[in-house]
Amino acid sequence: STTRPAVLAVMKLPSFYLERLRQSFELLDRTHQTDPQAFAQAAPRIRAVTGGGESLVDRALMAQLPALEIVSIMGVGYDKVDVPAALERRIPVTHTPDVLNDEVADTAIGLMLSVAKKLPQADRYVRQGLWETQGAMPLTRKMSGARLGIVGLGRIGQAIAKRAEAFGMSIAYTSRNRKEVKYAYFPSAAELASQVDFLVVITPGGAATRHLIDASVLRALGPQGYLVNVARGSVVDEAALVEALQQGVIAGAALDVFENEPHVPPALRELDNVVLAPHIASATVQTRGAMASLAFDNLAAHFAGKPLLTPVPECR
């Protein structure tokens, strides 16, 4: 047939993914946000939705797409996709697990080193000429050999643990279920936090993990403890975190994700014991390329009548 399936991209996507989509599909690039008239005209023939891990694919959007057959997320997290609403219409949702494990784990280790050794602060120290006027920087904290706690020992959590082993760290974790691993298990985030120097959060987002890291967990982590969040902003009570950082309840934090992205509370930006990143944990050319390929291949499989490569667990 000459009519290519219509695909709606609901987020700004990398050009290499958009180009591949254009080759096989009629691509509507964020038309639902930019051109309501064109969207209303195209909506009845849109058969697929794609977007990054932060894509909002709610019941209201899906209700406007009567021909929708598949939602392909270019990311492993899909907490803003209303999966129950999709399942009601037997619309499968796919994501991109595993291909980003190394990248996100690398970023987590980088953030741990950054917050402990104050590497971004050190860069600023030199640029601002403080080395010349103030002399040496204050001493920082060694990471090798320290105690690491991982909240969420899934695909990425295990990749972080593997790297931390090479740093001679002792490793403990919490998750819903205990795993067949040699690392120490704690049944709650607070119990884990009380036993570690670095607490790295790498669970999914969504209602089930909302504010899993609250004021009590931060108190348990304590004044020598560092928090690293590469999961979702919703997992950490951001207001409680700001207060804990301001009052020395914890030593510092490194954050790749925030409750209301791209808004970062000014109070966080003002703190010197904090390292901030704009949701870049998987954002290299190589890994985003692999994620785009997998997101594309799921769409291609669907329209070829073949089994999906990586449906989300609820759709398997």
Ligand code: NDP
């Ligand atoms: P997995 O599903 O493999 O692992 C998730 C882990 O979280 C599991 O160990 C799971 O426990 C645990 N978990 C889930 N719910 C809870 C809960 N309520 N309390 C405690 N632990 C819980 O996912 P991935 O490792 O592939 O990815 C994890 C998340 O990381 C993604 O969902 C995404 O939100 C985030 N992410 C962020 C990125 C970024 O750019 N910053 C990039 C990539 C991912 P159990 O095994 O017992 O079920």
